[in-house]
Amino acid sequence: MRNAVKRYGDFTALQEISLSIYDNEFFTLLGPSGCGKTTLLRMIAGFEDVSEGAIFLFDDEIETLPPNKRPVNTVFQNYALFPHMTVTENVSFGLEMLGKSKAEARARAADMLELVQLTQFAGRKPSQLSGGQQQRVALARALAPQPKVLLLDEPLSALDLKLRQAMRFELKEIQRETGITFIFVTHDQEEALTMSDRIAVMSAGELQQLGEAKEIYERPRNMFVADFIGETNLLEVSVDKIAKGRAACHLGGGHELTCNEVEGVGVGANVHLSIRPERLFLSETATEAESLKGTIRDNIFIGTDIQTLVQLDDGPQMMVRTSNSDRGNKRIFDAGRPAFVNMEQGAARLLVD
């Protein structure tokens, strides 16, 4: 079951991008402002021209079609609910434009409102609804005509935190229930990680990495992805030797370590190494794991965790995150003490810059 959205570039905002989105998938475009994710979304919707390339929807080429001829609907960032129409009239709009009878459209609109739990607001005008309610009406309106793909342009960004978290769950539920492919745009990586089947990370008009949430988090491909998603330690290393799937590197100050080989990084390469702070643990003496020697600079208590800054001998500074539990607290040492920073198996990741 493939719903291929394969496309190339539009010179000003997007470089060449080629990707496929699967049917029934909750797919997210993630990236900072200006990375081109919204442009890409609008291209799929039909509001931006594609200067080069093609967009396919189940084998149909659609990039030459105007937006009102594509079986694709959008939930806009500011909802764009028609202010002079009631909620029901808004939701039934798409169906009426498709030629359905008013009765049929209204019936379907009622179903949709039930799906988003807004049936009692059917007769209200948008200005009488709260932000969260407006967002759900926008969702119902876009779902009513049963599009093949639903596009969502940062729909949760205008909501406050608690509401946003509740809506994330609801959106996921609705996607599962309706089975429609969702293409979701956001700059919030927590949102992307919690909701998506797959994520496409974008920056400066280019696709940086495409994959499932866990994969992107634990095996980032390059520095941008490693840095944009979560927190990480970035160490500059040189690769000395590669054998049996393992790479031996050294970094400034004479420290050496080995990690898994990564495709694209060869002997002699000067690249960055990414290690998530929660995959490190401290010890007083060297252990069997990969260890780096340094001095504790500071311990910062942030509630759930303790962040420890360690200055490696003649080397860069690293951050270690230890959970604020009984076991964790046994591994905290005072500032000024010498200590070893140890890596869990597979934690270090070479980055293809």
Place this chain on the structure above:
Amino acid sequence: MAAGAASGGSSQSDTYKEARGWLLLPAWAVLGVFVLAPVLMMLVYSFLTKEFRGGVIWEFSLGAYDQFFCNRGLFGDEPCSIEWTYINIFWRSIWQAGAATILSLVIGFPTAYFIATRPEKIRPLWVFMITIPYWVNLLIRTVSMKFMLRDQGPLNDFLISTGLIDSPIHIINTNFAVQLGLFYSYLPFMVLPIYASVERYNFNLSEAAADLYASKWVTARRILLPAVKPGVIAGCVLVFVPSLGSFLAPDLLGGAKNFMIGSLIEEQFKGNAGNWPFGAAASMVLLTMVLILLVVFARQQARAEKAQ
């Protein structure tokens, strides 16, 4: 196919760009045929020969402009020396329009400033009150003014009854009456731009000046005034230009002695004594003056906007 500029939504877009030719066609047709073409035709007429009982003979002649600018003596056969009659009329019109503008400025600026410094909720009400008279038919307003100012009119009655004067002041048919009439006609055009400028003015600047020992008047003169200058200039232009070509105020309030451009032109097209090409020529002179003024004004505005 592509629609919308920014993804955040803007008001300027190209949603209907395919249809724009058809959408603009009616406007172009009506305005082109009934405003643009007439003005061009007027230019043509100013170069034609006058017909005895009004209208024109289609024969090229510089007679109209000649009559306007040249004095060829009693029998019309002397070489061209400057004809001052009509130029004087234009000059007086400029003078009257200028006086009316100054009057509007003197009364209008404090009014605009006052309204703009009222609490925000009341301001629209004040603006509303200032502009209501403008919505009343100009003819009726001018007639009302005429009624007020007559020798036996209510104004004089009032002044006599309160003992301020002994015998009626003769206001009607004077220069001042005309200026008053022009002021009355176009005052809102002075008030509104100044009001807009003052409203946008940041009074924190005045507070900073006061903090640095400036008196209120000095602050007004050196800080406020330069900031609201664009509004003041706009107001002056908006009063001056219509006043220049106005007809009703000079005709009803000024009488025969206060002949202005409007009356001069109107006379050329009335009945049998008219001289159409001459009227057309005079209109062209007026139009040229106004257009030059507007172009200068527009350039000034553009420069001011760039500076901000």
Place this chain on the structure above:
Amino acid sequence: MSTRKYDIKSLPGFLPITILCLVVLYAPLVVVTLYSFNDSTSITIWEGVSLRWYADVFNGPESTKFKIAAWNSFSIAIIAATCATTIATLAATAMIRGGRFRLRTVSFGLISLPLMVPEIVTAVATLIFFNSIGFTRGYTTILVAHIAFCIPFAYMPISARMQGIEDTYEQAALDLYASKRQAFTKILLPLMMPGIISGFLLAFIISLDDFIITNFVKGAGVETLPTAIFGSVKQGIKPNIMAISTMLLALSVLMVTISYFVSKKDNTK
């Protein structure tokens, strides 16, 4: 002793001048209204309150003339305002939602042309135009001239209103399978309605009130209310004139008030 707050904004003497300004603006109108109720044939002597001059307007010797003139004025105003508003709405749609095109600035200049040209020049030019094509002056010439110069007046509120409406609504409509015509009629037009109504009212008043252009292009046989009033005033101000003036005054105030309330109702909020 009371302390007064230092009001940075108030300048001395400005309040009295404002009051003076309002007095000067309203006095003539108030006076005329008062005198229209004067029970006397002379306009100078006050003889008590009466509605006789209003009755005279409707039934007196000149009433036929005024009734015809009023009919002309109102019918022309309604037709002209309707046409001008329609043309202005279409033009504004092209200007604001039609993208950038080369003739855009020129179009805007053309639309504003009647505002920039002194009214008397427009009057002369229009007269000359009709004369040159041999078109007899009369009701039609007045109507046509009015449509033309009402267009910019209708255009301004419509354009202002449209510029306040974001285009996301139309995008949403297109996304939901509306054709461009449907997006225009079902979404843009309803949202613009307050502006269109304001434009219509403004054009209506401008047409009703017009004197100079009408006077020039009307020819001998036709009168509108302003030209009839003017002709009558030339022979001296009579009380029935004041009655008519007061009625027109009331009409103007009514129109302004309607326009004010219509513009306050912002149905995109």
